[in-house]
Amino acid sequence: MGDQLGNLIGGFGDALTPMNLMWVFVGCLLGTAVGVLPGLGSSMAVALLLPITFTLDPIAAFIMFAGIYYGGLFGDSTTAILMNTPGNSTAIASTFEGHRMAKRGRAPQALATAAIGAFVGGILATILVVFFAPVLADLATVFGPAEYFALAIVAFVATAAVVADSAVKGLAALAIGLSLAMVGVDSISGASRYTFGVPSLLDGIDIVVITVGLLAVGEVLHVASRIHKDATVTAMTISGRPYLDRREFREALPAWLRGSAFGLPFGAIPAGGAEIPTFLAFGLERRLDRRRKHPQFGRGAIRGLAAPESAANATAGSAMGSLLALGLPTSATAAIMLAAFQQYGMQPGPLLFTRNADLVWALLASLFVGMVVLLIINLPFAPIWAKLLLIPKPYLYAGITVFAVLGVYAASSSLVDLILLVLIGLIGFMLRRYGLPLAPVLIAVILGPLAETSLRRTLAVSEGDPGALLDSALALSLYGLLALGILVVAVNKVRNRAKVDI
């Protein structure tokens, strides 16, 4: 414990330099902005910035990325409350009671509840990460190829089959991601795969091209195909600054804590982000509310907003922990941050804590700083952030397109990459058009090489005996957890289907 505190204080020393404070601030501003704008998210923002930040030193880049990740979760509730349109899927659960509060003239309180809730969830998760991530990293040092393969399989199946609404769609998205990851020189045998004589494909398809294509170009194409068809939404105006009085604060406090408790475990497992814990937290608050003397739900219940908000940010916090300690990305944004680590030649996981201890602790310290900055720029100024919605959509998306090609061309100066960008953008459009999830593609691209090499190493050592994959208690328990998850989801689906039939 003392170790961690000492390291953390050292980290604060690095994080509080004027330059790094500026990067925290820049990240928080950008993150809040993309969070507020519906359709844009922290994953797209980090993907677009990835190529441009190569000239920065890694600590500055990661501090900024972390600010964006958390900022996106602070900003997304603003439009949920004021427009009944979540800025991101993580704020869907916040729209129900949040918008109802706003309609009854309590928008300032709703915005304050959301901002403080995000702060509470994020801080609690980050404190836990500081103390448990090093322990988790120690545990992970005993991982061999069989365990890493099990970890990758759990991540694949959990994001693709368990979390996605349709297992077929999720696994199809996963297969697309695995295919993209295989292009290039095979790291074990040195055979060049699927390059068809194009030299710039020997290093594989650049991760920047894949993420920017899927998240930015795909989104622009999707919006273009719908821009004249979809309903337009308008925000309501609010008067007064966000605030909570003592009574409201006491009312919301237990919900913030319960919401964080839902978010924490979900960030650590690859369950595709923060949507599920926000809904679980919302559901629990509703059930608890029904037992009260004067149920509040349906009339703008402060707890119905507080719980999902803190759950979302708690998920982001423990996702950072599992990214740093295990190298396991549990959300789309975490997957892109893992790619960023690889671009800087670092491998998140047990070794990161010993080899790049400076960076890890500066990053963890900057999470605390970032949370305070986010509270300051969100709590009093939420109404100002809502004004971002006045940016004309054509210019917004035109700007995103220009930044997408800028990033890809700047990273490689290669026209082939630009062509691939457009093709992958078309795949991203198809995924959105037919409701296939994006997260499995990203996770497959990032973890695909790890899955392949660990599978082949295991089989090479065992001389082709697949039993070696199960020959470890750790791997077996990971598969057991996965089987349990599949069982729970299957039972739920059958039960829901029965309900629909009645």
Next chain:
Amino acid sequence: MSMDDRSAGREPASGAVAAVPARTGGATTPPDDAGAAGPLGTARWGGLSELVVPLVLLALAGFLIVGTLGMEVPPSVQVPGPTFFPWLVIGLLVVMAVLSAVSTLRARARQQASSSPAAGDRIDRVDRVAEETRDADGDPIDETPPDVPPGRAPWPAGAVSDWRALGIVLGSLVAFIVLLRPVGWILAAGLLFWGVAYAMGSRRPVLDISVALVMSSAIQLIFGNLLGLNLPAGFLEGVL
């Protein structure tokens, strides 16, 4: 002046996007989906366009099969060689292609077969909504979380893509790739910006092109000159 009025005033005068706030809380204007293809077009396709997904999966599998069969495997590699994992992925692609084709066709068959039971379905749902309590504003309280988050939801059955807007965006991207080296970043990126803005419904060429050129020049100055990113100057090389 309320924010509604201002955002409505800022909307490009495209006609299709008419922001008429019905009411000051999360007001939505009805989507205009009857547009390009019309009822005939949607009836003809009737959900079959979703077969694009299995086709793309099969195309990807075919591409991998060709590449795997033609792969030059270096001699004396350890036993699960470089073609081992690709075959697993090819298998997954083909199985998912078949399953998604089957589920698309079955969904379509169900839709066509049950046009009359579907009406009964809808009545049930209306009853259920009526039973539910309404909040103080008379809006139904429906807290069952949606199955799929917005953005990931499959499109409504009759949804039409705006192929023209989509085509203009794609065309702008292709034009950018072709023009980048010959005419340089400022003009190529400016054209890309204008093309996307035009596709999204902005119809003020003078303003749009000015914004586009200011933006691409600013990027050239900030990223090209200050951060040292390599952006081609094109034939403006000597001028800049």
